[in-house]
Amino acid sequence: MEIILDNEIFFIGISEERNRIYIQAAGFLSNADKMLEFLRMQTIAAYKLKPGFTGIANMKHFETLPQQLVNYELDAHFNLISSGLKLIIILLPDNPVSLLQLKSVINSTGITYEFCKTIEEAEAYLNKSN
Known part of the structure; x- marks a missing residue:
């Protein structure tokens, strides 16, 4: 796996062999600069x-995004779609408020997705569907 971004909030990695992007977000983000860095690096990865x-x-x-950063999350989804994303597996947040916010963004973008509980389950699902 090639690591594209790895900081205290975000991880982006890719596997060219599997033609797959790996994204992880953790914690509460209130810094627009970190979100813009994520968007730039996500574009490079895609x-x-x-x-x-x-x-x-x-x-x-x-954790939940402040309202002023939600548009960046929408941009992240649209960026993946326009770059050729076929399907993304999402491991859902433990926090119920974060879950509601994420589902709202997903429904707003039309991104093609499935939910899984573990990374292993997600890998197996994607490997089976390719």
């Missing part, structure tokens, strides 16, 4: 993959 790529987004430890 550029390295072929159209039709898949993804796993581990959002288990993600």
Whole structure:
């Protein structure tokens, strides 16, 4: 796996062999600069993959975004869609408020997704569907 971004809030990695992006968000984000860095690095990661790529987004430890940053999350979803994302598996947040916010964003973007409980389950699902 090639690591594209790894800081206290975000992780982005890619596997060119699997044509897959791996995203993890953890904690509470209130800094727009960190979100903009994430968007830039996500674009770089998606550029390295072929159209039709898949993804796993581990959002288990993600906290709610302040309202002023929700548009950045929408941009992140649209960026993946326009870069050729076929399907993303999402590991849902433990926090019920974060879960509501994430589901609202998902429904607003039309991103193609499935939910899984573990990364292993997500990998198995994607490997089976390819």
